[in-house]
Structure formats: structure tokens, C-alpha cells
Amino acid sequence: MALPRTALLWSGLFILTWLLSAWSKSLAEAMDLSWMVKYPTAWVFPLKDYISGAMRWLVEDATFGLFTFTDATRALAWLIEKPYELVRALLSSGFERGFGRDAVQIVPPLSWLAVLAGVMALGHYARDWILAAIVGTSFAYLATFGQWDSAMITLASVVIAVPIGVAGGLFLGIQAYRHPLFDRLLKPLLDLMQTIPIFAYLVPILFMFGFGPVSALVATVIYAMPPMVRVTTMALKAVDPEIKDFGIMSGCTRHQITWRILVPSARGSLMLGVNQVIMLSLNMVIIASMIGAGGLGFDVLSSLRRLDIGGGFEAGIAIVILAIAIDRLSQAFAERDGNTAPVSTEISVLRRHPRSFIVLAVLILSMSIGQFAPMFQTYPEAQTLTTGAFWSETVKFLNISYFDQFEAVKIFFLKGFMLPIKRFFLGIPWPWMIGIVVLLGWKFGDWKLALINGLMALFIVTTGMWSKAMITVYLCGASVLIASVIGIPLGVLAAVNKRAGAIIGVVIDTLQTLPSFVYLIPVVMLFRIGDFTAMIAIVLYSLTPAVRYTAHGVASVSSELIEAGVVSGCTRWQILTRIRLPLALPDILLGINQTIMLALSMLVITALVGTRDLGQEVYIALTKADTGRGIVAGLAIAFIAIIADRIISASARNARIRFGLEAAHD
Amino acid sequence: MNGQPKLSCHNVWKLYGPGAEDYLHKNPEATLEQITAADLIPAVRGANIDIHDGEIFVIMGLSGSGKSTLVRCLSRLIEPTAGELHFNGQDLRRVSEREMIDIRRHKLGMVFQHFALLPHLTVLQNVAFPLSIQGQSKTRAEARAREVIRLVGLEGRETYFPRQLSGGQQQRVGIARSLAVEPELWFLDEPFSALDPLIRREMQDEFLRLQALLKKTIVFITHDFDEAIRLADRIAIMKDGAVIQVATPEELVLNPASHYVEEFTRHIPRAKVMSVGSVMTRCEVGQSDSAPGDGGPGNGDQVATIPENARIADVAHAVVSAAAPLTVVDETGNTTGTISREAVISVLIGPGPAP
């Protein structure tokens, strides 16, 4: 009985809001309440100016007695820059003497054959010949399609960022494990770091470290580290307490317990964290090309700007291939966990390390022959293939022959779907919207959630971000709606049909390894810039969790309940709609929650294709190096994410409790 | 059993819950009901135990009775809420962190219920681990590790990883590892409970063989009474965190301190715990020549005498099949009494209906 009543309440509220939104303009004019519709500029709290001021003070005047803040950042920059330059020289530019145009190369970089042999050896070491072949093919592709140099620059950034991210994450994770108080302080900070869109941290970093690879690396490390911290703390907590007791009983010191007992015992889970750091680093290195990381990301970005479709597509595919190669390799390492039979020390060094010797041999041979025959050193440019022209032609052909069709689809969606939603959100008077957010918090959670929601919504209003925030909500909402409409049925299909499940699984896994940037490329080509393009890119990027959580939820409904349904004569359709779907609801809700989070993080990237939301605000702040503006807009996005997350998590919890009770009554 | 105990604990308490220490300070004699009423969990209540050099001391009790907690207090893996601990006369609760680490490195060993082997190390590396923690060189540690691995019968498997071994083999590694440092005091917390019954029996034999060889002081936890009586010199019975009786297996059966202990021991075949000495007919020491009836040269019986401390179950066949009561002798060979067929049978089938 309770359910229909609440349903009635919510739909009533929705209709009321809709009416209010539609008539708010005229209503406000009639009653002289225009401040309700549009938050007056005079009331805006200039938080962003304060933040910018503080930042300027930090960089220009702040000093810690012996050294200034700027000295500290310079020292840090130096620490990161030196190893980066070394790796970059090794992989891509070679060692040079002199500067700029006068530079003379004294030692060339590693030959492409040596790098190829190296990654194949790693693949074989980590798993088998198949992996070696996959990785080898990927790198050979990079060489033959002329993406080698950019790919090596990207790889150099990853090679530097990953160890820093892993070591830092391990350190913080261990501290959090040891000191519960530190853990409690760190957790909300990590939550915030993961919800603030990446571009927002680019701004202050840019301000402190200047345009260039160091900024990009710092941003990458900050972005990639939080999961490692979490994984470390969790993995250490999950170590069997008996094993820890054993460590104490053997007289280990605290240091020995950490490094000889806990960390090695938790190695399996820790490696999963490392894999995450690697994938996030790769994603971020691509994005960070905007602040000077160079490499493949830069190629994509500049092609997008030039509307060079072929070039962008090729660089995009190169990113995908590099990402897949690195992902498979690091996963293989994670799964390897000490399965090797220990090798006896009697046989010769050469027999014990055959792979290292082969790689070394290839290195020496290719680089010495390379002195005379450069094709062994660098892949000959004349031999590179390019598909750029093909893609450009294809897209041109599509655009010319099917222009009307594409345009029709776009206009249909814009007019019939997106614009009404946009108008709806922009029309709602802000006090009403805040009221609804508070009400939702109170209904699904408790008064604390209501209060937090209210405060966060107020922050968005008072800092003058309201209308951009509403555009964000609209774009994100429309995308999530479509992603759910596509993703949930796919998830159900994957759960009930084995063959479809396998195929969908592979597709979803691949989608998930792709850096977010890549999604923009094909869409921009076909639909040019604008909200519709942004929406499609967001849908593609954020589809994964909707599918995955739904599949998991539907598949994990207990078989007893299904059998009970079969016995009482349900058809397959009834089993799906009456038993599986309702019971999977909590999981589906969590999936949608994740979809929203991904959508919000993608939103900032779609600012590149000309949306007018908070993402664009962050992007503008980035180009103007306006710290305050970037941080405030970033926080606004984070707050939207947090509000959505808390409300949906609370309602998922409610649903679970409700089903628990219903199952108990049956 | 005289002289200073190896390990003694006096009035040791462990209560879980907020404010446990304060509460115990104010109510040093708190009863079980009072403690639960104060929302605290009584894991160990006022335990007093002395463990002597070279004995196998078994702690017994149902699940949740506080055995593990008590042993973890004895080894200071957890800090007792109150009480005193002395190891070789040294006050364990006063030693510094550094000294405790030293004691653990050289004098204590522990075997765990779920083996607690390090998954990333081979058998050899696992066994050598405590030695390398002490700072021994790799070659020395590995030589010693090979020695103990041979002792527990695992030679040839040094390069295996724990997950490549069966449960029984894994626990042998656990035992070898804790023996590698030659501990003076050896804790075993339900070492065989995770094994199936046949292997458990085999491991108990193995354990007795090792103990006959090494003569350690042992604290052994089990919730299996059969295991306890097979292994124990003395048994402590725990219930709801309190030690309710400490005695030899035989005393437990003959003189249970409470109804609970009696219930506990009821299903135990008495022949397995009772010694010949407790049912024999006593006579003056040293009368070996004039033993009544049997033992005469004309009889030609080879099993003329049986030891006083033998278990009834082990000699039952001999006594029952003998024509007349057999002579019982003590360790020095002096006759202390005789044992009749009726006495043994009444132990085997239980006392007859009360007259």
C-alpha cells in the first residue's frame, strides 16, 4: 500500500515542477520575483577571486622561512623532470648536447627493434607466447603506422608517472592502515579527489609548475594515485590476521611486519591497484597533453582543432592499441603471482635469463647495424602506412552522401529530446530546486543528508554557477537516460544469454580500457560540434557500468527464487519482469550511479566540442590559467556528483532492505 | 613438577568493549552476569595457570570459551586487561618492546590453526623466515631449515609453494617453521582442527614423536577431548572464559571439579585415561617374591608384570586373558600391587548397577 502512495507523491511533485518550470518566467515577471529564476549577479559570493588571490600569494609571496613556496615547487619539478628527461631520451629523442636547433644527438634513442623485443620479452615473461605476440603486434602497428615517436613520448610519461603513483599510493595506504585517524581524514579527501573533474586540478597545477611535461606528470600522478591508496589499505586489512600474528610471534619489528609479511602477502590485490594506476595514468597523460605532455594525446587534440579527421582517428587508434597492450601486460603481471618454479643456481647465467640476453643482443645488434642502415634504428618513414586519407575520405563521403540523414537524426534528438529537458532544468526557480534536493535527501536518507545536499546546492547558487550547473545536469541527465535505456537491456541480455554475454563482455572490457578522449573523435567527425555530439560521446563513455551492474544483478538473483517462479508456472518473461528485474534493482541503481559519475567526468572533456556547461567553465579557466574559476567550477561539478551519489546509494540501500523484508514474508 | 614454572599466569583477564579496564579496576571480582550486563564481552576471566618445564599442557573448552584469547594473552599477542605473566621468572608485562621482540625471536614458537604460511614463499623460505628475521645469514638459515624440514618428513618439497601442498603437509611446514628457532616454549592453537580425522591422527603421532625427541614445554589448544587425552600431561578446562579445572586426564575423569567437567568427560572411554595404578589392589612395596597366586615359575606366563602408569586400555587384553590377577610394578621395578580381571572389566564396561 505504501508504494503507490509515494509514487503518487513523487509524480505529483514532478508535474508541479514541470508546470513551474514552464511558467516560471511569466510568473516571475508578473510577481516581480525575477531573482528566483535568475540568481542576481550582485549576490554572487566572489569565492573564485579569493581563491585566485590566495593562489597568487602562494606562488609570489609565500615563504617557509628558508625557502619560498616557489622554490619548493621548483625543487619538486626538478625531481620529476630529470628522470622523465632520461626516459624520454631513451625512448624517443636520444641524448643530445646543446640546446634547441644547435643540439647534436650524441647517443640515439633505443632502436625500435630493441623496444619491440623488450615488450615481447615482458609479455612472454608475464604469461606466454600469445601475450608476447599481442603486445608485439601492437607495438609493430605503432611503428608501421607512423605513430612511434608520439607513442614513445606517451609511454615515457606513463613510465615515470606509474612508479611515483604506485609508491605514493602504497605509502599513504600503509599510513592509513596503521593510523585509523589518518585513514578517516584521508577518505573524504580521496572521495573528493575522485569526483572533482581532472581538468579542475590542472588549473592550479599549471599555475604552480607552468606549461610543460612536469605539470602534466604531476596532474597524472594526482589523478592516478587515489585508487592505489584505497587498494593498499583494503588489501592490507584483508591479510589473514593469523599471518600477522605469525609475524609478531617470529619477533618481526613493525617495519618487518609491513614489508616482509603484509605487503608480500597482499601482493595479488596490490597488483590490481597497480593495473588501475597504469590505466588511469594513460588516460590522464592523454588528457594532460593540453598542458604540455605531448605525445599521442597532443596529436589527437591538434587534429581535432584542425578538424583533420584522418590524423585524429589514427592517433586515436594508436592510443587504443597502446592502452590495450599495456593493460593486458599489466594484468598478466598481476595474475602471475610467484608461480615460477625457482631456478637452480647451478646453470649458467645465460640459461637463467634467456629473455634478457635476447633483448640485449637485439639492442646491440640493431643499434650497431643502425649506424649504417638506419632502418634498424628508426622505422623508415617511407615504409609507414597511413590510413588517414582513407578515414578522411570515408567521413567526407558519409558526410556528403548522408548529410541529410545525420542532420535529421541530430535535429530530431535535439528538438524532441534534449531541448525540452534543457528548458525544463533551466526554468526551475533555484529555491524550488534546492528544496527538492533537500527533500530527496531527507526522504531517501536522513536529516544529515538533507542538510549536506542543501549546503552543496547553496554553494553552487551563491558562487554564481547555477545556470551552468543546470546545463550540466541537463546534459548529464539526458546522457544517463539514454545510456540506461541502452545499457540496462544489454545487461539483461548478457545475463540471460551466455553467448550474447560473452560478446557483450568483450566489447565492454575494451570500451573500458579506452581513454575518455578517444570517444570524441568519431562522433565529432559525423556530427560536428555541439550538445548532441557531447551527448553521444558521454553515452559511449558511461555505458559500461549500466551494462555491467545490471548483468551482475540479474545473474546473481538466487536460483532458488527462480525455481520457485518456475514451479509456480511463470513464463520466462514473467520470471524476468516479476523476479529477476525487481530483485536486481539495487544493483541496477548502483550501476546508474556509476554511469552518472563517469558521465560527469566525461562532461569536462566534451567541453572541447563546445558545450556551455560547468565543463566549459573549467576548460576556459584552464586556458586562462584562472585558478579560482577552475576550482569553483570543479567543486560545483563534484558537488553535483556527490548529491547524485548519496541520493542514489541511499535509495539502493532502501530497495535492498525492502526486498529483504519482502523475501522474509514469502 | 617442582621448581619454578616455565610460564605462569596469575589472575589474567581479558574483557572486550569500551571502558573494560576501568570497569575491571572497579569490579575486580565481577561475575559473568555482571560483565555481560555492563555490555562487555568476557573472553578470559581470572585465569591462573602454571606451566612446567617439559610438559604438554592442553587447554580445552568449547568454541568461544576463550582458549585462543588466553593463549594470545600468554604470548602477549593481545594485551590482557589485567593480570600478571611470568616467563622464566621474568615479568612479561613489564618487558620493553625490544626485549619482547627478542624473547619472541629466540624463545617462543607458535603453530596456527590455519597454518599462516606466507603464500609468496616456498616451503624452504617459509621455514627459514623466522631465522632470517633474527638476522641469520641465508646459508645458515637455509641449512637449519632443511634440517627441520627433514625432521617433519617433508624433504624433497623444499621448493614447493604452500598452495601446492595438502593441509597436513602445510601444517608440517607450520610446525617445522616454529621449531626452526628451537623455542623453549611452544604454543599450538588447534593445530590439527583444520585437518580431516585420519590425517589428524597421523599428525598427533608425529607430534608425539617430535616431542619425545625434543622435550619442549608445550601449550596446546584443542576442543577435541580425544586429542587432549592422547597428548596431555595436564589439561585445563575452560568455560565462558574461566579456567574451571586443571588436572591430569585421569583426575579429570575420576574427580571432576564440577558437573560441567563431568558432562564433558562422560562419553570418554575410561579405559583410555585411567591408569593401572588407580584400579589395582595395593600391597606393600617390594613384596615381589611372595606375590599371591600367579607369577609362579610353574605357570610359564611371559607377561608376568605390568607397569603401574600404563593406561587400562593398553593392558586390558593381557589382564583379561590371563588366568589370574597380574602383578603391577612401578618405574623402579618394585611390585606395588595386583590387578584382577574383574577390575579391568568394570572399567571397560562401566560400573555395574549400584547395589
Ligand SMILES: Nc1ncnc2c1ncn2[C@@H]1O[C@H](COP(=O)(O)OP(=O)(O)OP(=O)(O)O)[C@@H](O)[C@H]1O
Ligand atoms: N576482538 C574481539 N572483540 C570482541 N570479542 C572477541 C574478540 N576476540 C574474541 N572475542 C570473544 O571472546 C570469546 C572467546 O573467543 P576465543 O577466540 O578465545 O574462543 P576459542 O575458545 O578460541 O573458540 P574457538 O574454539 O572457536 O577457536 C568469544 O566469545 C569471542 O566472541
Ligand SMILES: [Mg+2]
Ligand atoms: Mg580459537
